[in-house]
Amino acid sequence: xxxxVAGVSRSTVSRVVNASPRVTAEAVEAVTAAIEQLGxxxxxxxxxxxSRRTFTIALVIPENTARFFADPYFASVIQGVAMYLSGTDYxxxxxxxxxxxxxxxxRYLQGGNVDGALILSHHRDDRSYxxxxxxxxxxxxxxxxxxxxxxNYIVDVDNVAASVQATQYLVDHGRRRxxxxxxxxxxxxxxxxxxxxxxxxxxNSIADDLVExxxxxPAGGEAAMTKLLARGIPFDGIFIASAQMAAGALGVLGKHGxxxxxxxxxxxxxxxxxxxxxxxxxxxIDQPAGTQGAKxxxxxVQLINGEHVEKLTLIPTELIERESV
Amino acid sequence: xxxxVAGVSRSTVSRVVNASPRVTAEAVEAVTAAIEQLGxxxxxxxxxxxSRRTFTIALVIPENTARFFADPYFASVIQGVAMYLSGTDYxxxxxxxxxxxxxxxxRYLQGGNVDGALILSHHRDDRSYxxxxxxxxxxxxxxxxxxxxxxNYIVDVDNVAASVQATQYLVDHGRRRxxxxxxxxxxxxxxxxxxxxxxxxxxNSIADDLVExxxxxPAGGEAAMTKLLARGIPFDGIFIASAQMAAGALGVLGKHGxxxxxxxxxxxxxxxxxxxxxxxxxxxIDQPAGTQGAKxxxxxVQLINGEHVEKLTLIPTELIERESV
DNA sequence: GTGAAAGCGCTAACAC
DNA sequence: GTGTTAGCGCTTTCAC
Numbered sequence: 001x002x003x004x005v006a007g008v009s010r011s012t013v014s015r016v017v018n019a020s021p022r023v024t025a026e027a028v029e030a031v032t033a034a035i036e037q038l039g040x041x042x043x044x045x046x047x048x049x050x051s052r053r054t055f056t057i058a059l060v061i062p063e064n065t066a067r068f069f070a071d072p073y074f075a076s077v078i079q080g081v082a083m084y085l086s087g088t089d090y091x092x093x094x095x096x097x098x099x100x101x102x103x104x105x106x107r108y109l110q111g112g113n114v115d116g117a118l119i120l121s122h123h124r125d126d127r128s129y130x131x132x133x134x135x136x137x138x139x140x141x142x143x144x145x146x147x148x149x150x151x152n153y154i155v156d157v158d159n160v161a162a163s164v165q166a167t168q169y170l171v172d173h174g175r176r177r178x179x180x181x182x183x184x185x186x187x188x189x190x191x192x193x194x195x196x197x198x199x200x201x202x203x204n205s206i207a208d209d210l211v212e213x214x215x216x217x218p219a220g221g222e223a224a225m226t227k228l229l230a231r232g233i234p235f236d237g238i239f240i241a242s243a244q245m246a247a248g249a250l251g252v253l254g255k256h257g258x259x260x261x262x263x264x265x266x267x268x269x270x271x272x273x274x275x276x277x278x279x280x281x282x283x284x285i286d287q288p289a290g291t292q293g294a295k296x297x298x299x300x301v302q303l304i305n306g307e308h309v310e311k312l313t314l315i316p317t318e319l320i321e322r323e324s325v
Numbered sequence: 326x327x328x329x330v331a332g333v334s335r336s337t338v339s340r341v342v343n344a345s346p347r348v349t350a351e352a353v354e355a356v357t358a359a360i361e362q363l364g365x366x367x368x369x370x371x372x373x374x375x376s377r378r379t380f381t382i383a384l385v386i387p388e389n390t391a392r393f394f395a396d397p398y399f400a401s402v403i404q405g406v407a408m409y410l411s412g413t414d415y416x417x418x419x420x421x422x423x424x425x426x427x428x429x430x431x432r433y434l435q436g437g438n439v440d441g442a443l444i445l446s447h448h449r450d451d452r453s454y455x456x457x458x459x460x461x462x463x464x465x466x467x468x469x470x471x472x473x474x475x476x477n478y479i480v481d482v483d484n485v486a487a488s489v490q491a492t493q494y495l496v497d498h499g500r501r502r503x504x505x506x507x508x509x510x511x512x513x514x515x516x517x518x519x520x521x522x523x524x525x526x527x528x529n530s531i532a533d534d535l536v537e538x539x540x541x542x543p544a545g546g547e548a549a550m551t552k553l554l555a556r557g558i559p560f561d562g563i564f565i566a567s568a569q570m571a572a573g574a575l576g577v578l579g580k581h582g583x584x585x586x587x588x589x590x591x592x593x594x595x596x597x598x599x600x601x602x603x604x605x606x607x608x609x610i611d612q613p614a615g616t617q618g619a620k621x622x623x624x625x626v627q628l629i630n631g632e633h634v635e636k637l638t639l640i641p642t643e644l645i646e647r648e649s650v
Numbered sequence: 651g652t653g654a655a656a657g658c659g660c661t662a663a664c665a666c
Numbered sequence: 667g668t669g670t671t672a673g674c675g676c677t678t679t680c681a682c
Contacts, residue, residue, distance in 0.1 A: 326659090335659090335660080335661090336661080336662085338660095339660065339661055339662090340661095342660095343661080367659085367660075368658085368659055368660070370658080370659080370660090371658070371659035371660040371661085372659080372660055372661075373660090374658085374659080374660070374661090375659075375660040375661040375662075376660080376661055376662085377661090
């Protein structure tokens with residue numbers, strides 16, 4: 001094998017491959033040349049078995065795969081993860097969590113088949129994986145609601161800062177009576193976006209009573225806007241916690257003869273199809289999903305390597321100006 | 326370990342785990358019970374090393390990940406692959422093909438790190454992977470154009486049958502002068518969809534001269550339709566090889582005062598956003614991407630297991646009737 | 651800094 | 667049908 005060609009022992013080859021500092025420059029050179037010449041690729045299985053590391057990271061996907069993949073946000077996150085990992089020795093494996101047999105997934109994960117796991121929390125409470133974090137490096141993408149493990153590694157979009165930014169934008173553009181349609185209040189993103197809105201209103205001494213809860217869907221936005229208008233309290237600006245809901249709300253405003261942005265200015269979140277193609281196009285907060293994916297992977301790799309990492313990593317967001325304000 | 330608890334040898338445990346037929350029922354039972362009790366999970370690395378199989382399948386993704394993931398078609402295919410694989414012992418790993426160093430990917434694949442590979446051909450010629458198929462089980466999703474390996478395992482949508490179906494539908498609805506906007510003629514899908522259209526026209530003795538080439542984008546469809554109308558030859562039906570192109574073409578028809586379907590009936594392919602949300606919604610061919618993904622994975626697993634598989638597996642498509650005819 | 655030797659946990663011949 | 671014996675290809679102490 002390589003050792004023979006390079007004129008050293010297998011141990012030295014191993015040291016070179018693993019970038020050990022205790023090798024002379026000449027040895028490194030000889031081995032590198034031999035590797036190149038022979039087109040040598042280390043066998044993962046043997047490496048894993050001997051080193052007790054797998055160089056494999058699992059991305060756990062909820063069984064109801066269809067919904068998961070249908071969300072372009074997740075596609076982008078996965079993309080970011082994969083891109084980051086391609087620059088490392090780690091390999092990404094997609095693991096479908098069987099809901100019928102959750103033990104299967106848990107065992108696989110804990111059976112030493114992966115060095116770490118990535119959990120993208122999909123619109124709900126994932127406490128099962130919080131348990132997992134006790135025996136395996138785990139990083140959550142998006143904050144899980146579960147109370148039990150307040151102590152997890154999390155990479156999330158800074159939802160509070162984002163809604164502050166979006167709401168402040170309304171204030172900066174002269175709006176004085178500002179409403180909101182929130183996301184579900186049993187989701188972290190829903191709570192945080194409401195919180196940011198409240199902060200801005202408090203700072204500007206604006207009443208924060210015009211609140212209706214939505215469910216992140218167009219239908220939910222429609223219903224919430226209907227209720228809001230039914231109160232009979234006029235408002236000239238609104239922060240809607242997702243572009244999908246905003247799309248639903250727009251129709252209702254139109255029916256009531258309210259023009260956007262003339263009568264009501266709108267800012268929202270998610271720079272998605274709805275934000276871009278509504279009439280008018282919506283001023284919104286872009287969540288850089290790819291960046292988030294890369295960051296999640298980076299944090300996990302650092303965790304695996306025993307480096308120090310902050311428990312909470314917040315990804316900054318960006319405001320995209322369009323015609324709804 | 327398990328062997329001790331079950332009161333048998335490690336070999337027998339191994340046989341049970343690998344479902345060997347040469348074990349008595351009692352032994353199977355004892356071992357299964359012991360496994361259950363101990364929560365034993367076989368170590369992948371050790372298994373791989375000893376058996377020289379990895380139980381891993383690579384899904385090769387072109388480096389320009391963004392475009393890849395942006396296409397919902399691929400997301401659905403991956404989903405199908407993952408779903409199918411979750412019912413087997415195989416694991417899916419996402420492999421990003423570095424364009425800067427294509428050798429890296431090739432070596433990894435040939436270095437015995439995977440049992441097989443899935444190549445989703447992304448709108449272009451992928452001959453590099455055709456080579457790969459000589460040393461590793463490889464299945465292509467979508468037919469690669471490369472001439473070199475006429476001999477690959479391929480799972481594809483039946484594009485010819487689909488365009489036959491779509492074009493025949495126009496004929497069946499009384500259209501007699503039928504045009505087409507094709508896909509790029511350097512892509513298999515583009516060629517096949519044109520071929521199906523020609524067949525139907527030939528069978529019905531309709532002239533097949535009204536052809537313009539597009540590039541599967543709305544802009545391309547717009548340009549092609551403009552050229553088509555500029556010929557000054559009237560037509561009452563058209564098969565457009567993708568819904569995106571159809572969306573572009575619709576605008577041009579409108580500007581020329583031609584109503585759909587009154588003046589020109591349209592059938593197209595891809596049951597995507599464009600097909601559903603154009604005005605009018607388009608009668609189109611649905612390509613079951615999830616099914617295709619599952620089938621690709623199934624074929625690969627059979628190939629790995631040495632079972633007989635057809636070289637070409639065609640996935641049937643379905644016509645969705647909407648208001649454009 | 652480098653080599654020798656001892657496994658990592660499992661499967662695969664081979665006897666029995 | 668089952669146990670025994672060797673490794674799979676690498677990393678890792680441990681001497682030197």
